[in-house]
Amino acid sequence: MPSAEAEISSFLKARRAALDPDALGLPGGLHRRRVRGLRREEVAQLAGISVDYYTRIEQGRAPAISDGVLDALAGALRLTGGEATYLRNIASHGRRTPDTRGPDDPGRTVRPEVRQLLHAMDGAVPAMIFGRGLDVLAWNALGGRIGFDLDAIAPDRRNSALLVFLDPAARTLHPDWERVAEQAVGALRAESGRYPDDPRIRAVVGELLDRSTEFRTAWEAQAVSECRYGVKRIVHPQVGALDITFESLRLAAEDDQLLVTYSAQEGSLTETRLRELARRVAVERVPAA
Template sequence: MAAEDSDLGGFLRSRRARVNPTSFNGATGIGRRVPGLRREEVAALAGISVEYYARLERGQKVRVSEAVLGAIARALGLNDLEATHLHDLAHSVEKIPTAARAQDHHGDAVRPALQVITDALGPLPAWITNYRMDFLAGNREARAVYAPLFANPEDKGNRARFIFLNPVSRAFECRWERVADETVGALRWYATRHPDDLELSKLILDLNLRSPEFRSRWDDHNIVHHRSGDVHVNHPAIGDLKLPYERLDVTHDPGLSLFIHVVEAGSTLARRLAALVADGFPASPGGSVCAPRGL
């Protein structure tokens, strides 16, 4: 990989291009050939030399202090997540090992206790994933909700593969474009924090080669890391489902996360989920499309 194509350089260039030059004194859009700030403007705002900043954008191995990274983050208007990502990228270039990376869970199986926990959380759908987005364990409710994820063996129970390589995902995900953006943003985040995971690298390479939708988003260098949110799917058995979720890290197994769909007991949604897991997956007349956005 050429230096100019490094993840650090690509991220810095993408954030620099995003900044409105009129936000800064003396910087205007007049006579500019590219959007955003010039390298020399970022360097001036960060209080560093242009050559030093240029070396960072070229992805060259540079020992950079936390103070300088903070100054660059402020100059580029990065949010907290992006600033953390910048630090991770810079440290990755420096090849600084971390104890957390050495202890990450890299396997495809989970401890039996985690399966017991997900089962005990029923009737709430609950499942365990790793940072590669593999569905590793889950209760009946979770497997019922995400049944399309397991229908095609080529997806290998991997959410990213399902989203970008399985056409069924566009019928299942009511907000496919948003989900696609978030999936790529999350993989960007994980790839930087787990640079030594060969399987994660192979997954990203495969998606880049096989999916233009993935490749265009990967080149944007956007990142996402949600702790809570919601999913909106069109389930093939019962139709439209909107489910909030909470994400909890598994402390004893770094790299694993427990996801739980939080559903109020006795609610209409809870009764629909109960019907989904009882006696197979019963069909629901009239439930074949997503509800209009905002409902």
């Protein structure tokens, strides 16, 4: 992954290039501009800072940027909440203690009480725990079969982004694959900003940049997003199409872990199919006599 300075430069350039000067009431339309989007001096004017200072920020040559300036840049560039948080995170890299966590670090361990909760929801509510970098750390029996068969996947491959981009089954499983892929990239970039030195995140991003042209193109667009709730369409190989509602809840004691639950609208075909999937999973888990 690039250095913090390179991340700041790439992100700010991408965000100012994405803005429409006409929509912001700025003079000189596209036909008078050499590049799309805002010029550096326009961003500086909107943020209320000097052009020289903005240039140094965009080039990664401005240490210890104040929160006030970051907020002004977020407003000038019309950043979303997630994008503003990402900017703040990457701008503070130099003030952070390097993260040397390994794969066996306690942050990747799911507490027994949380596993108990997963088990209590089994048979009715598919659920799983996500850790840093979109790794799937734990799941109940139904959650492990709502999409990919997690029990059949090697531990180091149980990662949403790796599965979406590198597993051929993903495009059949997700009929709206492009949207799912876009969400995975946005969430992974948000994670990389939150935990810039995490070795697992760096390894996942590095592998995807090497192996997936589609990921590389999306990653270079610098999009940041975190979709914590919504509806996901899955074509399950056993029970057919599912329109699943998902909710993501951050665990209180482990702020880098998310509990994600899935449910169906009452009386819907998806609810019937989820019950059928739960029945099948229960039958498969009964020990042979």
